Amino acid sequence: GPKVLQIPSHQIIDMGQMVTLNCDPVSNHLYFYWYKQILGQQMEFLVNFYNGKVMEKSKLFKDQFSVERPDGSYFTLKIQPTALEDSAVYFCASSSPEQGGDTQYFGPGTRLLVL
């Protein structure tokens, strides 16, 4: 099926530093999402993005988080500054909603460890 790529696959960073997670969505998709999964728990919605704007964000999407997709390149999640509780796997997803449901395709995730 359609592939979503994520770079890097792993990232270790010191608390307080900035990190940028990159997502290469499916080429004709228009909606983009970030989800967070802490080890052993379910995935939780962070934010979705369409037409250059954040459509909706959850309580987990703290002020230190930001997203953008400059000029149709990578869809990025930036965390500045990072905190220990940001350690998790971050999954990017993309979709092109059509009548009958929103089929979201997920990337393999970026495993972020904040020390």
Next chain:
Amino acid sequence: QQQVRQSPQSLTVWEGETAILNCSYENSAFDYFPWYQQFPGEGPALLISILSVSDKKEDGRFTIFFNKREKKLSLHIADSQPGDSATYFCAASASSGSWQLIFGSGTQLTVMP
């Protein structure tokens, strides 16, 4: 407060048996229910999905049964294979919203050969 609940947390079946994974939800606005399969170290992959206007959806060995009145659904995996061993997530979203998916906590399925 969990909006989407899954049971059991873990399930072991023998090869060839039918595995039954359960899911329930609270929000009546949910009308789209995808099931995702996730292997360790990978992202979730869409397996099969159903809209609330249907009560059954089949795709090969995978079948979703949906009960709107009781706000319950189940995923049946017929003729289970060891390669089906994975974690299965039930999710839900509302077409009236922003399409954010609300995930359950997952069922870890093990198929014994």
